[in-house]
Amino acid sequence: MTIPFPSDAWIKAMMADLNASEAYLAAAANWEGSFDFIIQVGGKTTTLYMDLWHGKCREAYEVPEGAEHKADFRLSGPVAVWQKVMTKKLDPMQAMMTGQLKLTGNMAMVMKNVRAAKELVESCTRIPTEFPA
Amino acid sequence: MWIFSSPTIVYGEQALSHLESLSGRKACIITDANLVKAGLAAKVAAALAPTGMQVEIYDRVEPDPTLEAVKEGAQAMLALQPDWLIAVGGGSVIDAAKAIWILYERPEMDPEAINPIETLGLGAKARFAAVPTTSGTGSEATYAIVLTNAAEKRKLGLGSREALPGVAILDPEMVLGLPPRQTADTGLDALTHAVEGFTSTFHNDFSDGLCLNAAKLVFRWLPEAYADGTNIEARTHLHNAATIAGLGFGNSMAALAHGMGHALGGVFHVPHGRAVALFLPYTIEYCVRGEEGSTRYVELAKFLGLHAGGERDAASHLVNAIRDLEAQLDQPQTIAACGISREDFERELDLLAANALNDTQTIMSTRVPEFDELKRLFTICYEGRLVDF
Ligand SMILES: [Zn+2]
Numbered sequence: 324m325t326i327p328f329p330s331d332a333w334i335k336a337m338m339a340d341l342n343a344s345e346a347y348l349a350a351a352a353n354w355e356g357s358f359d360f361i362i363q364v365g366g367k368t369t370t371l372y373m374d375l376w377h378g379k380c381r382e383a384y385e386v387p388e389g390a391e392h393k394a395d396f397r398l399s400g401p402v403a404v405w406q407k408v409m410t411k412k413l414d415p416m417q418a419m420m421t422g423q424l425k426l427t428g429n430m431a432m433v434m435k436n437v438r439a440a441k442e443l444v445e446s447c448t449r450i451p452t453e454f455p456a
Numbered sequence: 457m458w459i460f461s462s463p464t465i466v467y468g469e470q471a472l473s474h475l476e477s478l479s480g481r482k483a484c485i486i487t488d489a490n491l492v493k494a495g496l497a498a499k500v501a502a503a504l505a506p507t508g509m510q511v512e513i514y515d516r517v518e519p520d521p522t523l524e525a526v527k528e529g530a531q532a533m534l535a536l537q538p539d540w541l542i543a544v545g546g547g548s549v550i551d552a553a554k555a556i557w558i559l560y561e562r563p564e565m566d567p568e569a570i571n572p573i574e575t576l577g578l579g580a581k582a583r584f585a586a587v588p589t590t591s592g593t594g595s596e597a598t599y600a601i602v603l604t605n606a607a608e609k610r611k612l613g614l615g616s617r618e619a620l621p622g623v624a625i626l627d628p629e630m631v632l633g634l635p636p637r638q639t640a641d642t643g644l645d646a647l648t649h650a651v652e653g654f655t656s657t658f659h660n661d662f663s664d665g666l667c668l669n670a671a672k673l674v675f676r677w678l679p680e681a682y683a684d685g686t687n688i689e690a691r692t693h694l695h696n697a698a699t700i701a702g703l704g705f706g707n708s709m710a711a712l713a714h715g716m717g718h719a720l721g722g723v724f725h726v727p728h729g730r731a732v733a734l735f736l737p738y739t740i741e742y743c744v745r746g747e748e749g750s751t752r753y754v755e756l757a758k759f760l761g762l763h764a765g766g767e768r769d770a771a772s773h774l775v776n777a778i779r780d781l782e783a784q785l786d787q788p789q790t791i792a793a794c795g796i797s798r799e800d801f802e803r804e805l806d807l808l809a810a811n812a813l814n815d816t817q818t819i820m821s822t823r824v825p826e827f828d829e830l831k832r833l834f835t836i837c838y839e840g841r842l843v844d845f
Contacts, residue, residue: 349827350813414657419573420617421457431568434614438814441824 325453328409329362329402331385333450334371338383340446341373347446348378351439356432358443359386361399364455375443396428406454408444415444460662460707461617463586463597467626467696469688472499472587474625475542476506480583484512484538486529486553487545491515496589496630500544512536517545520604520611520721520728521552523567530559533582543586543621544630546642547593547602547728550586554601554619557584567603570614578618586621589630591681591695592642592729594649594702596624604722609807611722613714613816620706626699628692636682638727639694640785643678645729646698647671647778648713648736653705655743655752656820666704668759673697675760675777679784712739712825715818716834719811723804726794734788734837737775739821741843742833744771746823790840801838808834 326333341347360371370386372394386392404423407413416437418424426433433440466474483504487497492515501511514532518525533541533556541560543553555567561578578584586596599620604611634642647670653659654667674697680690710732716739717732726734743751744767757763757770762777764770779789788794791801809830812818818825825833829845836843 346826352810353814417458417658421459423457426573429569430571430574431566433573434568434571434612434816435610436814437816438819441819 325451328405328452328454329360329364329369329371329385333452334360334373334383334385336450337446338373338380340449341380341443344442344446347439347442350442351375351378351436354378354432354436354439356395356428359392359394359397361397362402362405363400364402396426396433398424398426400424402455409447409452411448415440458660459617461599461620462703463621463624465597465624465626465699467699468692469628471625471627472503472629474623475500475503475585478504478507478509478540478585480507480509480539482510482512482536482538483507483540483542484514484533484536486514486517486541486543486556487549488517489515491545491549491589494633497544499630500542500587504542509540512538517549517552519548520725521548521555522604522606524606526552526555526559526567526603529556530563533560534563537581539582541582541584543584544589546588546590547595547645550588550593550595550621551601551603553584553586554595554599555603557582558616558619568605568612568614570601570616570619572599572615572617576616576618578616584619584621585623585625587625587627587630588695588698590634590638590642591631591691591698592645594646594698594706596621596626597699597702598706600706602718602728609723610811611718613718624699626695628688628695631691631695632686632688634685636685639682639685640678640787641727641729641733642698643674643681643694643729644733644782644785644787646694646701647674647678647781648729648732649701649705649710650674651736651740651756652711652713652817653701653708654756655822656705656709656711657822658709658820659752660708663704663708666700667708668756670697670701670704671756672760673700675781678781682785709820710817712743712818712821715812715815715821716830716837718815718817719808720791722811723808724794724796724800730788730794733782734791734794737778737789738833738837738843740771740775742825743821743823744768745843745845750822791834791838792840798838805831805834
């Protein structure tokens with residue numbers, strides 16, 4: 324069974340995957356900071372939120388449209404780019420370094436915990452995903 | 457989509473004279489006290505004289521520059537207000553100068569946050585040139601910056617594409633006096649860049665040829681430059697090789713030997729080149745035991761004229777060639793041989809593994825070890841055993 328992306332069910336599936344990952348737990352032991360994954364599909368923008376704290380995801384949901392909301396980190400881009408990253412056709416670091424995905428937030432936290440970011444993306448790739456046509 | 461970056465590279469005898477073509481108001485030479493004593497900073501200052509620029513010298517860079525040191529350097533630049541920064545030194549000096557340049561332009565920035573993702577807008581206050589005095593780090597041709605967080609005993613692999621020097625000047629005269637030990641350490645760093653740049657997951661059409669040629673040049677010329685530092689032909693080729701390797705891995709990435717080397721250097725202050733070269737053969741043994749067909753050792757070994765019957769055979773000949781070269785250079789090939797006691801090693805093993813785990817270069821390896829695997833790998837490298845997992 325595949326889960327549509329982006330959706331509330333999808334981010335909750337990723338939360339379950341992350342919380343089962345030993346590799347993420349070890350890599351993100353020092354990570355503090357919530358994350359917004361911002362996905363542009365056509366003219367619509369969907370925000371999927373994750374509260375990440377020391378190797379665990381404490382909460383995850385799709386942010387309702389118009390809700391007052393801001394996470395510590397924001398990673399945004401068109402769904403086509405997300406799809407390439409999540410199907411391992413595009414390296415996530417290269418996507419960010421060439422501006423195809425835009426990351427904002429405390430960059431010192433990112434640079435000191437790159438493996439955590441890598442494991443986060445690895446988790447994305449494990450979710451059986453259905454992308455918008 | 458990917459990007460290839462390179463400074464303007466001026467190389468060969470008399471390359472230093474290119475400095476007279478710079479124009480500006482005030483140049484600040486960023487260097488260390490030893491290089492001032494050795495007269496190398498003065499050589500650069502003399503080469504700058506025809507420009508009419510006022511020349512200042514900032515000589516407070518130390519090996520393995522810390523976050524605090526680069527902040528202090530930036531304060532000095534804010535006081536001096538140069539419009540040219542000229543790094544004269546080895547990797548520590550050039551890396552420090554890059555960070556000093558960034559903080560001079562962006563004083564509000566946290567040096568730990570220097571990253572290749574955000575746009576920094578450098579160049580409003582100054583331009584940047586680098587004159588290497590070692591043949592190895594390739595820092596003059598890369599945007600990588602390694603800084604030490606002393607409190608956390610951790611070396612951080614940072615960088616910004618904008619921090620790439622605009623001009624790199626490779627004058628063999630600047631390395632003629634480099635002692636044999638440093639010649640070997642830094643030359644092997646260049647070899648490690650070449651091998652890792654070719655084999656990392658970021659390898660690409662543009663960097664491949666650079667890495668291959670740099671590896672060949674290091675094998676050919678490093679023993680001679682080590683044996684006779686005044687051999688200008690060997691010095692020239694080795695100096696070029698280091699920058700070519702820098703261009704190669706700088707536009708690809710380094711990998712696991714650098715991740716582990718940064719960790720070892722951060723905790724035990726083993727010089728960078730010595731540390732990464734020590735790990736290189738072990739990481740090749742480790743990577744080739746990963747997913748079949750995931751490495752590029754066959755291509756690399758063949759190019760170097762080594763036997764390459766298959767992936768494992770190629771890796772084993774490559775490992776032997778590197779170890780033979782290291783033996784010729786009297787290089788330590790285990791962590792123990794670096795003079796680190798078993799007790800100290802075991803006390804810091806968790807920290808070594810944790811730092812290597814989250815190093816920016818480790819994740820570019822074709823096989824990326826987990827925390828426990830890193831502990832096993834470090835232990836094997838301490839004892840000098842064969843990687844068997
Ligand atoms: Zn290096």
